[in-house]
Amino acid sequence: MTAPLIVDRLTKRYGSLTALQDMSFTVAPGEIFGFVGSNGAGKSTTMRIILGVLGADSGQVRLGERPIDLDLRRRIGYMPEERGLYPKMKVGKQLSFLAQLHGLSRAEADDQVETWVRRLGIHERINDDVNNLSLGNQQRVQLAAALVHNPDVLVLDEPFSGLDPVAVDVMSDVLKEKAAQGVPVIFSSHQLELVQRLCDRVGIITKGTMRALGTVDDLRSTGEIRLDVGAPAAPSGWADHLPGVQGSVQRGALTTVSLTPGTDEQAILAAALATGPVTHFALSKPDLTELFREVVSA
Template identity: 70%
Template sequence: MSHTLTIDGISKRYGDVVALDDLSFEVRPGEIFGFVGSNGAGKTTTMRIALGVLSADSGEVRLSGKPVDLDVRRTIGYMPEERGLYPKMKVGKQLAYLAELHGISRSAARNAVARWTERLGIADRVGDTVDALSLGNQQRVQLAAALVHDPAVLVLDEPFSGLDPVAVDVMSDVLVEKANTGVPVIFSSHQLELVQRLCHRVGIISHGRMRAVGTVDELRGGGNARLEVHAPEAPVGWAHHLDGVTTISHLDGRTLLSLDDHVDDQLVLHTALKTGPVHEFSLHRPTLTDLFREVVTA
């Protein structure tokens, strides 16, 4: 059965501090949803409320229309940012114990531990205690803990933090595999290039409010186009008089411009050519990193 995770108008205050302000979005079946924002924006609070660890002051979290109670919570695979493993407990026993806590049988738990430790490249470490592992391998164990009970939804808080490139590839492949089986996956990350590459849709949160939601292409299409012009003889401010054109930077004959939707880039080229030769003239849409900066600083 496929599920949709719905965050419906949740708000959370800590005294005078508004952590979340009427936040709403959904993660659809088989979708990888990237949840991005600055430190303190409300990502971790949202995820803890989604899991039922925290209660919201108002609003509701639902999985396929059902509010998150203990039974629903057992179907969620959660990877906390602060990590939650027992450092002196052996990896294999710990994963089996966590799987049984989610309601699966002892034999099924053992099989799941074998499958996921093999898949994540830590099968040879099941007899080691967690504190004997590198941080990267601890991260892999933490992901295994989120997967070992075959969850209906994955909620991962900064799962790629501190991983080497090989481990990032392994974890990315696993998330894609789970999504391909219909599982909704939400993860937070500051690695925006990774979010842009992996995610079907992205939500940008700032000061507890969702500022933008959509596919990367939709979000990029909504931002101003960037035009890079290399005109070595052009003076500073050569494009200032053009309506709808903003100069972002000008250095060593290279000018980066922001263009409103109505601007004809050929007019900009014609203006640049009046200053002398133009060696480069390239139009591109903002990256997710560019959009993030715009949203957060707005």
Template identity: 60%
Template structure:
């Protein structure tokens, strides 16, 4: 790895006898959007805080452009915590300008950047309001603007879509796509798995501090158990019950859902179906990210 890759390499963290992270390993390439998903307490926020240097890892390393991340490089990261970390009684525009100035941006440029992000998020008319006077959704927009105000080279966002209405979700999604298109690696965690599936080119599923599945959603689907739904118009029931390597998951009317064991030949299943009657459909059942998540986290198989 190199270039603009962000690498998390075998990072571990313990609190007494509790393993918060167990050799957490993944990478996000230039222009990649990585979805970080897992249950509460799985280790997502701990990982993000270690990337930012808020927490120290017990072992392992975080690298950016092939080098260990230090104080200077962390200034190039835009971070959005799940808990809102801004000043509740400070004006929105003044707050964004202040944060930009902390990153070394001159006053005039800081004001221009603040105005740009406030306009993009539809908050220009609220620019003089205190943060506490905004709705939770608008506070979330300001929090993201604070992460973006210094034009970061990496984005690390903890639950950025929480509390947003559908229009705000669309705006924020477009912002993340544009940042990725400009070459910025983006990591975000979310419990909204439909958004993760729609936005991310790679996904990591975390359980009890360990990465249990990682890769493009398509590859994770391909690695799951093979399932099919077959329609035989007016065909007999029970035609698949005795097929080698085939488990019948359920039947309804002319349709049967089956699961194939490793090594089972789907063409043999199709041939058996055709011997039973005219096959109207032979459709692979591709699991959603939510189904993959349940399987990885709980060991459940969704039917």
């Protein structure tokens, strides 16, 4: 089953506090969608409504044209931010139990457990109690619990939290692998460099409202216009008083110049050449971390 995950105008209030206001986005089959925002912005609330853990005051979540009901929820792989594992239950038995809750037979569940504990590098801990594992290995078990029933949708809340770089690479490969199989993947993370590297599209949420939505390249193109100019002989502040320059930051031989729309870039180049040789001259886009700060502060 391959269908888009559609979040359609979700609103959720707690008394006078509006946690979500008309939250809408779509995650296409085979797409990795990054959901980012400050703590308390509404990311986890949205994910819990998708799973049916919380009810929305208005709006709807659908898989394709079908509203998500109990049967469809069994086809979703969910990884909560707070670990939802039984601490005194052995890893293998726990994963098999969870797979059977999602409708797999005992034999199917055990086969899937074997596959995922090996894939995620925790096979040697399969007979250990969860509370005897490191936090990173508990996170791997939590991901296995989201994957063990071969879900049609993946919803992961802070899946990279507490992982070492090797485990981050393993988990990244798993998400790309599931997306390549046509699974819609949504995950939240504060590790914006990772979001920028992995995601096809990104949604930035602040105070329960979607403030920016699009591909990483599109979002980065909406920021201020900047030029990176390599001018080794240029004095400090050489560009600050040029027409259209909003400011500049100089790091050694490289100066990043912020421009107002419509500024003549060739005039900036001519001014740089007047100071000596120019070794680099190119448009510079803000990374996702800078863009996030701009959106949140706005």
